[in-house]
Amino acid sequence: MSRIVYVNGEYLPEEEAKISIFDRGFLFADGVYEVSTILDGKLVDNAGHLARLQRSLAELDIPAPCSMEEIETIQHTLIERNAIAAGSIYLQVTRGAEDRNFLWSEGLKPSLIMFTQSRGAKMDKVAEKGLDVISQPDIRWQRRDIKTVALLPASLAKRKAIAEGANDAWLVEDGMITEGTSNNAHIITKDGKLVTRALSNKILHGITRKAVLALAKEAGLTVEERSFSPDEVKNAAEAFVTSATMFVTPVVSFDGVKIGDGKPGPHTTRLRDLYVSFAKKSLS
Missing domain, CATH: 3.30.470.10 (Aminotransferase class 4, branched-chain amino acid transferase, N-terminal domain)
Structure with missing residues (x-):
């Protein structure tokens, strides 16, 4: 049919x-x-x-x-x-x-x-394994807060990542991570803080991002909304992306460097479980 x-x-x-x-x-x-x-x-x-x-x-x-x-x-x-x-x-x-x-x-x-x-069940399997991510220059226009259909730069970055054996790319502008090709980017520092870029015209105002940050605060995590660098990603304890289709999905390597022990971390795993519960309660 x-x-x-x-x-x-x-x-x-x-x-x-x-x-x-x-x-x-x-x-x-x-x-x-x-x-x-x-x-x-x-x-x-x-x-x-x-x-x-x-x-x-x-x-x-x-x-x-x-x-x-x-x-x-x-x-x-x-x-x-x-x-x-x-x-x-x-x-x-x-x-x-x-x-x-x-x-x-x-x-x-x-x-x-x-x-x-x-x-x-493909996305569940991806979450169990985690994503390998590379950095790519952010060449998009300056109103990324508007969810427009002009997605060619993001598509090119994702294709470049796949060609290099990774799963996705995190975009870099002025030496700082903006976001992923189709998701918001987050890290967990070694002292247990969740760091993600603050809302502005530079990134999409993610609906899943908003829910996950609220859940993180309820769970007792300290949330810092600020820019972070590629070096901070490499030195992080954990990293993950959020999006409507990926929920909370771990990032286990960045530019070939393992993040933490190279496996989905406990904070990310917990946040995914919390978001899945939230998602089921939000159904309409």
Whole structure:
């Protein structure tokens, strides 16, 4: 049975889905997106993702294609129609379509697409082993707090990491780590502090990041929101990433140097367990 997707008001088999070649998302990467995780056929912390979607749209002055309540209804309909128990749902809003012009016209009708993706136990296996990460220059634009569809620099960095035998890249700007290619970056220092870059235009305001930091504080960890260097990563006791699809996933090496003993550490493991519990309570 073909996967059912959503395109501008229609539920369609994926092979029948079409969008204009003049859509500004296609021509200018003029759009934003969100990815929500599906557990037990429901959405994890979805209110946070929809709130961030509203912020991203507002920052780019793109009108919402419909209400957030309508978007959530579409999400649940797709989950049901595709019988997804575990996986994710991707949604994208672009400014709309018109003949190619750098200056867009006022009153364009935004485009809205959504599709689901199934997921097995792969991510759990990755969490058990941990990630090998390399550093790469951060060549992205300066508004990384807006979750835009302009992901080519991140894709190139991830491809470079895979080519070098790693799993992912952490991006470096002005001698400091910003974030991963599709996740927020964190370290645990040898004196047990959780360090992660403070929110700004330099990084995405991660929904999972926000929840994990709150859980860490509740668990008694000291959290420092500040920039940290590649050398601090190499000298850390533990490191991990957070994202909607990866939850809390350990990083066990950085630029070929083992972090700690090269295995997932106790703080990271505990934070993953705490987040999984939180995720199940947040289902909607």
